[in-house]
Amino acid sequence: MTIWVLGDQLSRTHGPLADVDPETDRVLMIEATAFADRHPYHAQKLALVFAAMRHVRDELREEGITVDYQRAETFGEGLDSHFEHHPGDALTVVEPASYGAGERLEAMVDDRGGSLECVPDPTFLCSPEGFDEWLDSDGDAPTDVGDVRHEDFYRWMRRRTGYLMNGDEPVGEAWNFDDENRAFPRPEYDFPEPPAFEPDELTRETLAWVEDEFDAWGNLEPFEWPVTRTQALAARDDFIEQRLPEFGPYQDAIVGRSWAGNHALLSPALNLGLLHPTELIEPAITAYQDGHAPLPSVEGFVRQILGWREFVRQIYRRRMPAMAEANQLEATRDLPPxxxxxxxxxxxxxxxxxxxxxxxxxxxxxxxxxxxxxxxxxxxxxxxxxxxxxxxxxxxxxxxxxxxxxxxxxxxxxxxxxxxxxxxxxxxxxxxxxxxxxxxxxxxxxxxxxxxxxxxxxxxxxxxxxxxxxxxxxxxxxxxxxxxxxxxxxxxxxxxxxxxxxxxxxxx
Ligand SMILES: Cc1cc2nc3c(=O)[nH]c(=O)nc-3n(C[C@H](O)[C@H](O)[C@H](O)COP(=O)(O)OP(=O)(O)OC[C@H]3O[C@@H](n4cnc5c(N)ncnc54)[C@H](O)[C@@H]3O)c2cc1C
Structure with a gap:
């Protein structure tokens, strides 16, 4: 089997790469660059995605897995080169999150004489089928996506997963603690410094290449994001230890002296697949159970991941393509400089x-x-x-x-x-x-x-x-x-x- 791994599908714990077999499987990765000609992307975003892909490529190769790593202008060119060497190849890819991308990739592969199977994305906790069943059920769940509220979805997810539940009741006898989570820190409050990951040789090489290759926006350096699963786990541990206990009270505050506050800074790693949502939720709950972090902070954090992140993913799926063009207030001004x-x-x-x-x-x-x-x-x-x-x-x-x-x-x-x-x-x-x-x-x-x-x-x-x-x-x-x-x-x-x-x- 050839597993086609897209840049934001780097999970080694869930999905096709979790079970990759060096004897029978091959991995295809295409590093396409032309998309960045259309918009000025942030230099660190480009560096993050490409450095993370290259690290996964090297890890797989070290494990003896064949990786066809194509560097090309477009996916089409990358596929041309792959199929030149592997005519008629059958590819498997995790269903891409972007609307319509699965069909587009299938057509591109088909045009080149291959076949593409899209398999379900295991990096979210709510499947499309689960969400649709909930929506369409006769219980007290709403029946149309326009009526769906995050709070209902979140409570359903809490019950379904059992996270922070005592039987059918929420731990702490409340579903949320928002009232305790709107404080502003005193001037003497010191936010802990978040970890900064020193780029290794491969990341440095990627940074230099991004600098040469792209007309990007924003500062490329210092580049301190986690680009590997090991670094992402370290970032996660640091957050749970240092910032989760006071995540809740100050989560809404905009503070000049701290860009990070007590925020997790984990969305980049999560969205690339370097971490699975359970790997954030479960240690956070353990921190509460061990007395390390109070319930309002832990519940507030769990709600972001188990609730909001999952909710927006499913609403996007249900509301696209209309949502990308939606403009109910008829606002038409250009983005100001x-x-x-x-x-x-x-x-x-x-x-x-x-x-x-x-x-x-x-x-x-x-x-x-x-x-x-x-x-x-x-x-x-x-x-x-x-x-x-x-x-x-x-x-x-x-x-x-x-x-x-x-x-x-x-x-x-x-x-x-x-x-x-x-x-x-x-x-x-x-x-x-x-x-x-x-x-x-x-x-x-x-x-x-x-x-x-x-x-x-x-x-x-x-x-x-x-x-x-x-x-x-x-x-x-x-x-x-x-x-x-x-x-x-x-x-x-x-x-x-x-x-x-x-x-x-x-x-x-
Ligand atoms: C206008 C706008 C644009 C946004 N754009 C993005 C984006 O491009 N990518 C992105 O991941 N999030 C986005 N968010 C959601 C949220 O702001 C970020 O997930 C969060 O700031 C990431 O930082 P953190 O990891 O420090 O989060 P924390 O505040 O520590 O929260 C923990 C985690 O919860 C998840 N989360 C929380 N809220 C949301 C949400 N509304 N949607 C999805 N995930 C959520 C994230 O994975 C985040 O890592 C956006 C929100 C708004 C209002």
Missing amino acids: LYWDGNTEMACLETVVDRVRRRGYSHHIERLMVLSNFGLLYGVDPAALNHWFHATYVDAYHWVTTPNVVGMGVFGSDALATKPYAASANYLDRMSDCCGDCRFDPDETTGEDACPFNALYWDFLERNADRLQSNHRMGLVYHHLENKADDERASIRERATAVRERVADGEL
Whole structure:
């Protein structure tokens, strides 16, 4: 059998590579580069994927497994070369996560006289069939994907897996502890330094090649991401030991002195297949059982992986292809230049774009409440923002950015949220320490010194009143808007228009 291993399918513990037999199996890997000509990808993202692939290639070869490692412009060229040497070969691949990719690969292989079998992806805990059965069941589960809520799915996953359960009841007698997880750290609180993995010779070689080969975005070095399973396990252990105990309380805080906070930084390894979700969930639960980490932190972490990650994967599958183009608020503005150049006087945006440029990473609330919130209020085309996230984050793949950006981030689709995650400077001032150093005043809405988020926020509500006002979860904010006098509303509109023009011109 020839196992075709795609760049984000590097699991050695689950799927075809777990049982690879040097006597009978061969592995095909294609390192295609042309995709990066279409968008400027983050240099570290390119280095991460290619370094991880090359390490798996070398590990397999050391184990005596034949690896046909093709370096080509495109998958098509890589396949041409493979089939030249192995005419009529029968390939097996794990069902790719990107919408339609399985069929496209099958057609390419077919055209070259071979055959391709797609096998189920074992690196998620919820199978497509399991999710569909849950959706379509007659119990109290919703029957249409549009009605599905993460919380219902998460509770179903908890019951199904038995994670953090006492029989049919949640451990700690609550399904979540969000109220305890919204603190802001005191200035003297020291976040532990996350581990930095020194590139080995193969990674250094890959870094040099990325530098020569691609017109990439962002800083290539220092490159400190785990690129092997051994490193990923070490990163996991470090997180459980050092940062999990206080993961919960500060998970929403945006803190100038720490880019990582107590976040796991494990999504890059998880999404490449270097770790399996159970390898994060189970040690976290053990840490709780051993008294090392409190339940609110552990439950909060488990929910991200057992709940959100699995949920967005299945929602993507069910909602594609429409979700990639969804634009229910009809937002059509181009992505402003500040997302690429970071040139802005708004301290929160400047800080977060700088974090992305340096490492291809920022944490969830920075993605949601700074970058997406700004795009939402400004009126950016959801697909344009999705492209940006896809290109610039080290953990980004179409299956995960599309629901998170189009659905959750800018409310282009209603699949992930019942209302937009729209917030004014008030939220940012409460959950970050950016406003203190910012030239804009978070308490002002109009005038040259007012934080741009404020006028954009009220203007967003006004512009979208037809669509959002009837949403009962937005009743209170619309009540506040209605209480504003006509001249105040006119000044807000004027300020919002000026802000949008200057942002579009890269001048704010
Ligand atoms: C606009 C936007 C874009 C995003 N883009 C990506 C992306 O490209 N790739 C990606 O993996 N995640 C993405 N997320 C989800 C989440 O922000 C990241 O998974 C998380 O920040 C990764 O960092 P961490 O490992 O330190 O996570 P932690 O905060 O420590 O969380 C633990 C793990 O939970 C999982 N997780 C948590 N929330 C989500 C979620 N909403 N979707 C999927 N997995 C989740 C991740 O695997 C993560 O490693 C995005 C969220 C938003 C709002």
